[in-house]
Amino acid sequence: MEEVEFIWLNGKFVPWKEATLHFLTHSLHYGTAVFEGIRCYKTDKGPAVFRLQDHVKRLFNSAKITGMENLPFSEEQMLDATKQLIQKNNLQECYIRPLFFYGYGKMGLDTKRVKIGAGIAAWPWGAYLGEEGIKRGASATISPFKRHANQVFAQAKVSGIYTNSTLAKMYALNRGFDEAIMLDSQGMVSECTGENIFLVSDGKLFTPDENNILLGITRDSIMQLAKDEGYQVEECEVTKETLFKADECFITGTAAEITPIVEVDGKAIGSGKPGAVTKKMQKDYDDVVHGGLSKWDKWLDFVR
Ligand SMILES: Cc1ncc(COP(=O)(O)O)c(C=O)c1O
Structure with a gap:
């Protein structure tokens, strides 16, 4: 570091x-x-x-x-x-x-x-999942470690809870994947170890609803930016099947920013390459955080 x-x-x-x-x-x-x-x-x-x-x-x-x-x-x-x-x-x-x-x-x-x-x-901390991850996309595995079932804690960033994320992350890395997708106690797709997850199907965005995820600030930003671009965004229960059938998948987080997930457990998601909607959202996010879209300057706290 x-x-x-x-x-x-x-x-x-x-x-x-x-x-x-x-x-x-x-x-x-x-x-x-x-x-x-x-x-x-x-x-x-x-x-x-x-x-x-x-x-x-x-x-x-x-x-x-x-x-x-x-x-x-x-x-x-x-x-x-x-x-x-x-x-x-x-x-x-x-x-x-x-x-x-x-x-x-x-x-x-x-x-x-x-x-x-x-x-x-x-x-200074560069791309969390590497520059290659951002450009070409990252791989993920479905983790056997479930998202913490305690809903109260799902909304809090408490250090002890991250043992779970660490176990899931290491499970993924030790098997050659970049990230782990965690399911909730009902077997629904929840989130990754430090990122929320989005799917794109038929040009519409889907993301797991707020029941058992950390309400990511990047997730909220992407939902607002996507709606502003005219995309429909739905917060709902997401099954593993919906994930495997999706045209595109990307994950969002302060550290990982917008990283495409192009492969899950060896199966390509969509074309196996970052999709058009993912790229559009990456570009919008990158523009916004660097002050390139003045409409969203309300999200920027200038230091000087
Ligand atoms: C478990 C988990 N989910 C999602 C996120 C994404 O949240 P944010 O976009 O606010 O960084 C994070 C990162 O803080 C996280 O630790």
């Missing part, structure tokens, strides 16, 4: 290598941290964070859902700290990772009176 100069930790900008925590940090033992993944892009008007307010809102909602109370910083302070961090590190494009955690001082599962800490890191 590419290191930069500073990390924001508990209200202070500290040198990257000094942003360390005690071994008995509560969240390290019990998986109780909540976090976000955000991206900042280069635009003509300087670096801009994509949908920063929505990400910070989701971070605070994740804390609420998991009962993490009395956070030491407000939404406004987290927004400001994020932008200052990008400036201080002189970054044009980066990935941003804010996180609230239960700190050092008390062990056991009772989180009352455990001190809450906060940090934000930002660093």
